[in-house]
Amino acid sequence: MTLDVSYDPLQGNPLPVYGTWTPAEYEALGLMVGLEVHQQLQTRRKLFCRCPAGLFHAEGHDVEILRHMRPTLSEMGDYDGTALMEFKTRKEIHYLLKNESVCTYEMDDAPPFEMDPVALERAIVVSMMLDLQLVDELHIARKQYLDGSIPTGFQRTAIIGVHGSIPHEGRTIGIRQLSIEEDSCREVADKGHLRVYRTDRLGMPLIETVTEPDMHTPEEAASVCEALRRLARASGLVRTGVGAGREDVNVSIRGGTRIEIKGVSSIKAIPRLVHNEALRQRSLLAIREVLHGRGVTVESIVDASQDVTQIVHGTDWRYMQKHVSQGARVAAVPLAGFEGLINTPTQPHTRFLKEFSDRVRVVACIDLLPNIICSTSETETLSGFEWEKIEKVCGVDHGTPVMVVWGDERDVKTAVQEILIRARDAVAGVPEETRQSLPDGTNGFERILPGASRMYPDTDLPPIVIDNARTTELRACMPLRPWERMAMMREAGVGEDLARRLVKHQAWNLFARLLPRLKPGGSLIPTGLASLLLDRDAPRPLNEVAAGEWWDATIDRLAAGDLLVDAVVIGDEPLPSPLPADEARIRFETIVADLPADLPADARRPRAALRPVMKELRGLVPGATLARWTEEVSA
Amino acid sequence: MSGENGYDGYRGPALAKLQEYEAMVWSDVTVATTKGEFAGLILPRNEMADPEHIVLKMITGYNVGLHVGGIEAITIHGRKVANYKIPEKEFPFTEGLPRVKLLGTGGTIASRLDYRTGAVIPAFSPGELYGSVPELADICNLETEKLYGVFSENMGHEQWIGLAEAIGKEIAKGVDGIVVGHGTDTMHHTAAALSFMVQDSPVPIVMVGSQRSSDRPSSDAAINLINATRTAATSDMAEVMVCMFGPTSDQYGLLHQGTRVRKMHSSYRSTFRTLSDIPLGMVDVAGVTPFKDDYNPRRDDTDVKINAVFDDRVSLVYYYPGMKPDIVDSLVDNGYRGIVIAGTGLGHVNRPLYAALDRAHAAGVAMYMTVQTLWGFVQMFVYETGREIMELGVTPAANMLPEVAYVKLGWALGQTSDLDEVKRIMLTPISRDITEREPHNGYLVLQGGIPEVEAFMSGQWK
Structure with missing residues (x-):
């Protein structure tokens, strides 16, 4: 029996909340998820200049730069749709610069220097860890970003490897490619036609790992993301901490479109975002079916917009009144064929109308909300009389949705066109978009999904031939991948729970280095070492460099019989040597003799009775010996 | 192959x-x-x-x-063959807008990818320009003509002459302004040449280029072109000017006198600076703002003096300590007729060169002294060295920039071989190539790190 996950927009039923669906429902919907995981590389310098990497300026700046972006042609001679959309926004872009972190390169006032060789090698190592096939010659490309996030208007980026994979929970997850690229600016404000960026992290080396769309449930997407992050960290070559790693999630359902969700703040947020995007696509596809049924086509949606400023001039709706009194123009856009659809839920607390509102906000830069109202919404806005007049001017009956937007004359013109574009997109179903993740687990329109047309070869830098001899050397000392770490621990007999904790723990490197020093049959076994390293009650030095000597000395003493594991577990510094056998026996008997005479010997718990003995001699006398002696005494 | x-x-x-x-x-x-x-x-x-x-x-x-x-x-x-072509659109004609002619010589103002070398090569057509900078149609009725398609390092005296003559023809046809698209590296050489070869123009002649090629979203090409076109169409200053970014920000363009301008940074957008003077004015969306009032004003007639000649047997010698006389001798031996020296300080060279200068003078070579400090005047009376060098037949060229003196000497020698006449031409200011006064704010190079400069910069667009 196939599961029915269809949706009727004309019913407008509430959408299932995240957590109520099983994998079967997602499968019925044809959910596919892919990931783009970004991770800053640990380097001293930025990728294409000699500025220090890793400086962070929370506030303040020394100087400001103003720029505008214009679309340019791709290598194949096309304009990228995203670039044209961004150009419509007419954004003024401000960059805040600090002298310490930025030179003329980031300002786009100087050509690039050669790619940082350390960053390149580190990206190659991570590529090899993902089993990617390395390209022979690196070609640096310019990936256009007209949002201003990079002052050049493009990001320098190059593919290092393609066609890789990682094992994950019994499956193989395909890795499409890994690229090395320069990081972009941090946006600090975006209001109206003004966008402000901070430039501290601009130009830092970054790797982007792109998976195949091999994930089929929201949870799987999160766990693969976690695995990729862990793998990158296992390399020891990437930065950690706030902002050092970011991910984009690509979601589609059967019949839908690949939607890129950006700005995902944490891996924990992924499942809910994926679920809600799947539902949005389901609603949009259902809306499309209704439109098709009504014979609505891209061509039948024509611009019948009207200037209705005069009609709403004296409105009692104070919000509109305020704008009109400040000179705003008001336009009405009738959408025949969309009857009953505008209030269709697309995501939790979100209706189809928001798709229009988002476009108006992002492209026309009318960003005071609400920025759009609709004649068929239930919210109290204009009076029934005003709506009637608007419907009449637009030549539609009541029930046909009429959208109303207001603002600066030029912006309203753009807004009207965006409403029509979004309406036409509805006929196609799910428009190709990059969407912004929102804190409540929903997402909003950010821009049109950029395509291959935004790529352009970087004419400032020649291709870089990957040195095979060097990659062979790098491969020989490649760090162990998490699954290899697990295999190594299993082979050494480390318990599964301990191994799972240690595999992602900072103490791993120490463990891996010390493991070969443990003698077979010695008192300290691998599981013992693992639990010592992970023991939170008695923290021991874990930093590989600083702690190295301490652990080496300790293991040497254990091997020489000059130290008992119990003494290490107790952890009283300096770690005491074991007592000679005769002295130990004398101390034992003294303690036993000092025990209160009236203490009844509990036949079932002889050790409990002798706890004071253990407390005093543990770590000084081998545990087995103590156990034997206590047995004798209890008997 | x-x-x-x-x-x-x-x-x-x-x-x-x-x-x-x-x-x-x-x-x-x-x-x-x-x-x-x-x-x-x-x-x-x-x-x-x-x-x-x-x-x-x-x-x-x-x-x-x-x-x-x-x-x-x-x-x-x-x-699938790439079709790298900016969508061409016919430039619209608007009744009542000024008529501007854009002459193309190459450079990155309009460029596209060249697979052969992996670098960018210039591309130029009116339709392409309108396709990529439609704002131009709001300013003027634009006509374009591609004279050359070369990087600016390949612009030389033959192109200067061709360009000057083409400008003369356009002015005679009655255009309201001329824009010259040019690579930036030698834009100031060409600007100087046009300042001498095209005199008493009734309309503005505006040179423009870009520091970031137009295949980049952040390119300064469009804004420069808009600013230059606006200046050519509307400015009252009928001068040969260079119009390029003032600050690195997309704020305004500066209008530099063709003989006082120099490219001063290898890559900054704001690379062009006026030296030993202030710029003629600035231009932005609001229009052109002159900084001075003693410019040649726009006229209604179509009269212009074109004097497009050049003798390329001229050299510019950048003096360095320890320079040997054979440098000068070899120029004389090779038949050079003019030498401009960029001397140290107020205009000096070392003593071992004296004999060579004397030989050059005897051979009838015209010699002029400029300063490699770029800012300031030559003054050869202050030190004995200067007087001695003048004795050897080297004429101080006031505050002419070395490149400007080079261009002017070639132009003068193209007109006459009479060295006195050459000297008269050289020392007669034609287009502020020599100024009488150097204003205090003609030398303004702010130094970072100074607290008051840092405070100033934090409140300004860089």
Whole structure:
């Protein structure tokens, strides 16, 4: 029996909340998820200049730069749709610069220097860890970003490897490619036609790992993301901490479109975002079916917009009144064929109308909300009389949705066109978009999904031939991948729970280095070492460099019989040597003799009775010996 | 031989491998390699790159290079040729707008990718310009003509003469302003040449270029072109000017006198500066704002003096300590008729050069002294050295910039071989090439790090 996950927009039923669906429902919907995981590389310098990497300026700046972006042609001679959309926004872009972190390169006032060789090698190592096939010659490309996030208007980026994979929970997850690229600016404000960026992290080396769309449930997407992050960290070559790693999630359902969700703040947020995007696509596809049924086509949606400023001039709706009194123009856009659809839920607390509102906000830069109202919404806005007049001017009956937007004359013109574009997109179903993740687990329109047309070869830098001899050397000392770490621990007999904790723990490197020093049959076994390293009650030095000597000395003493594991577990510094056998026996008997005479010997718990003995001699006398002696005494 | 029969740029083993599979450039292919399969379009290869890699554009738009040694097979699926062309649109005519002529010489004001060298090459057509900068149609009725298509380092006296004559013809036809698109490296040389060769123009002559090529979203080309066109169309200053970014921000353009301007930074957008004077004015969306009132005003007539001559047997010698006399001797031996020296300080060279200068003077070579400090006047009376050098026949050229003096000397020698007449021409100011006064704010190079400068900068657009 196939599961029915269809949706009727004309019913407008509430959408299932995240957590109520099983994998079967997602499968019925044809959910596919892919990931783009970004991770800053640990380097001293930025990728294409000699500025220090890793400086962070929370506030303040020394100087400001103003720029505008214009679309340019791709290598194949096309304009990228995203670039044209961004150009419509007419954004003024401000960059805040600090002298310490930025030179003329980031300002786009100087050509690039050669790619940082350390960053390149580190990206190659991570590529090899993902089993990617390395390209022979690196070609640096310019990936256009007209949002201003990079002052050049493009990001320098190059593919290092393609066609890789990682094992994950019994499956193989395909890795499409890994690229090395320069990081972009941090946006600090975006209001109206003004966008402000901070430039501290601009130009830092970054790797982007792109998976195949091999994930089929929201949870799987999160766990693969976690695995990729862990793998990158296992390399020891990437930065950690706030902002050092970011991910984009690509979601589609059967019949839908690949939607890129950006700005995902944490891996924990992924499942809910994926679920809600799947539902949005389901609603949009259902809306499309209704439109098709009504014979609505891209061509039948024509611009019948009207200037209705005069009609709403004296409105009692104070919000509109305020704008009109400040000179705003008001336009009405009738959408025949969309009857009953505008209030269709697309995501939790979100209706189809928001798709229009988002476009108006992002492209026309009318960003005071609400920025759009609709004649068929239930919210109290204009009076029934005003709506009637608007419907009449637009030549539609009541029930046909009429959208109303207001603002600066030029912006309203753009807004009207965006409403029509979004309406036409509805006929196609799910428009190709990059969407912004929102804190409540929903997402909003950010821009049109950029395509291959935004790529352009970087004419400032020649291709870089990957040195095979060097990659062979790098491969020989490649760090162990998490699954290899697990295999190594299993082979050494480390318990599964301990191994799972240690595999992602900072103490791993120490463990891996010390493991070969443990003698077979010695008192300290691998599981013992693992639990010592992970023991939170008695923290021991874990930093590989600083702690190295301490652990080496300790293991040497254990091997020489000059130290008992119990003494290490107790952890009283300096770690005491074991007592000679005769002295130990004398101390034992003294303690036993000092025990209160009236203490009844509990036949079932002889050790409990002798706890004071253990407390005093543990770590000084081998545990087995103590156990034997206590047995004798209890008997 | 490379680039033959549709294998653009490939040579050696890479060419042989492609020919083996008849996989020409722009073929849509799957390449089986020892590392796995790669799918994409075969791109042309830069002729200067090695002959061992094949470049593939993958579906994602990324390019990768594959070593021929690892290629096991190439399967061809089809072909897709890049059509790199800015959508051309006919420039609209608007009644009542000024008539501006744009003369193209090359440079990055309009450019596209050149696969042969991997660099950008200039492209230029009115339709392309309108297609990429439609704002121009709000300013003027634009006509364009491509005179040359060269990088600015290849602009020389032949092109200067051709350009001056073309400008003369356009002025005679009654245009309201002229814009000259030019590479930035030698824009100030050409600006100086036009300042001398085109005199008493009734309309503005505005040179413009870009520091970031127009194939970049952040390019300054469009704004520069808009500013220059606005100046040519509306400015009252009928001067030869260079119009380029004032600050690096997209704020305003500065209008520099053609004889006082110099490119002062290898890559900054705001590279052009007026030296020993203030710029003529500035231009932004609001229009042109002159900084001075003693410019040549726009006129209604079509009269202009074109004097397009040049003798290229002139050299510019940049003096350095320890320079040997043979440098000067070799110029004389090779028949040079004029030498401009960029001397140290107020205009000096070392004593060992004296004999060579004396020989040059005797041979009838015209010699002029300028300063390598760039700012300030030559003054050869202050020190004995200066007087001695003047005795040897070297004439101080006031505050003419070295490159300007070089251009002016070639132009003067193109008109006459009478050295007194040459001297009269050289020392007669034509277009502020020599100024009487150097204003205090003609030398303004702020130094970072100084607290008051840092405070000033934090409140200004950089």
